Amino acid sequence: MDAAPVATKPPAGVGVTSVAVAMARARETAREAPLFRDPFAAAFVAAAREWLDVPGEDNQWDSLVAWVDLFYSRGVVRTRFIDDYLAAATAGACGQVVLLGAGLDTRAFRLPWRAGVRVFEVDTAPVFAFKERVLAGAVATPACPRTIIEADLRDDWAARLDAxxxxxxxxxxxVAEGVLPYLSVGEARHLLTVVGDRSAPGSRLTFEHTGKGRQAATVAASTARALSLPGAGKIGAHFKGGLGPTGRDWLAGAGWTTRAEDRAEVGRGYGRPDVRLPGGEFVTATRD
Structure with a gap:
């Protein structure tokens, strides 16, 4: 779905990575047999390009395109995995969804939600300033009650959520989709501690994890390869490591029952093996 140029700039810093994720979703949607359909992703891409594809040193577009080329398979498999996770969670006991670091996520608009489910999106004000303008231009209507919370995940976002x-x-x-790597170990664990404090028994949580041992080494090599791309340093400068290799063990000790699925196996199950960036796992946890 196309949209007219948007006056609001796309988010900078870590927020610009949400544009890359939207680029991958737009590319996937255009395929003959996509893993999912996002009718709004192309509008985000078109609006962001007005600002990012410019001459000179301020051009970020070429590096984003290169980044998407490398991360494409991983990104679309992650999107489909989380779509399926949410379908299962909300078909069961979960009546609320919270997207942490929501970025340009459009699940509140594009997924079929059962009656009674409410979606909360948490991200910074610059992200929502851009996102809401594009969605309004695309005449997007959410498929469920949707609430946005303008807050940095390193601050007291939970009080705003509660309000x-x-x-x-x-x-x-x-859902912590692609957000934990931009937090330090302490920040990531504090975030999930706050999540745990607000999670009734039966609540669920999903995120990506590097794993341990050989798997962690594989992810480290893949990340180094990604950061060698021209212009990727601007994105990589924001990486802080997330939960760390023992993060899943830590979560299990914090009142969650965890399950890990090898990212490569998940990709093969969807018919999308990722040979460019192997390693890592999807973690799904249930509150005890």
Missing amino acids: TGFDPSVPTAW
Whole structure:
């Protein structure tokens, strides 16, 4: 779905990575047999390009395109995996969904939600300033009650979430899609501690994890390859490591039952093996 140029700039810093994720979703949607369809992704891409594809040193577009070329398979498999995770969670006990670092996520608009499910999106004000303008231009209508919370995940985002009608007594499906690597170990664990404090029994959580041992070494090599791309340093400068190699063990000790699925196996299951950036796992956790 195309949209007219948007006056609001796309987010800078870590936020610009959400444009790359939208680029991957737009590319996937255009395929003959896509893993998912996002009718709004192309509008985000077109609006962002107005600002990012410019002459000279300020051009970020070429590096984003190169980044998407490398991460494409991983990104679209992750999107489909989380789509399926949310379908299963909300078909069960979870009546709330919280997207942490939501970026340009459009699941509130593009997924079929059962009656009673409410989606909360948490991200910074610059992200939503751009996102809401593009969605308005695309005449997008959410398929469920949707609430945005303008907050940095390193600050007191939870108080703002609570103030919008979030009910911690209701099982919740939490999504931390691609956000943890931009936090330090301490920040990531604090974030998930706050999540745990607001998670009723039966709540669920999903995120990507590097794993340990050989798997962690494979992910490190893949990341180094990605950061060698021209212009990738601007993106890589924001990486802080996330939960660290023992993050899943830490989460299990914090009141969650965890399950890990090898990212490569998940990709093969969807018919999308990722030979360019192997390694890593998808973690799904259930609150005890």
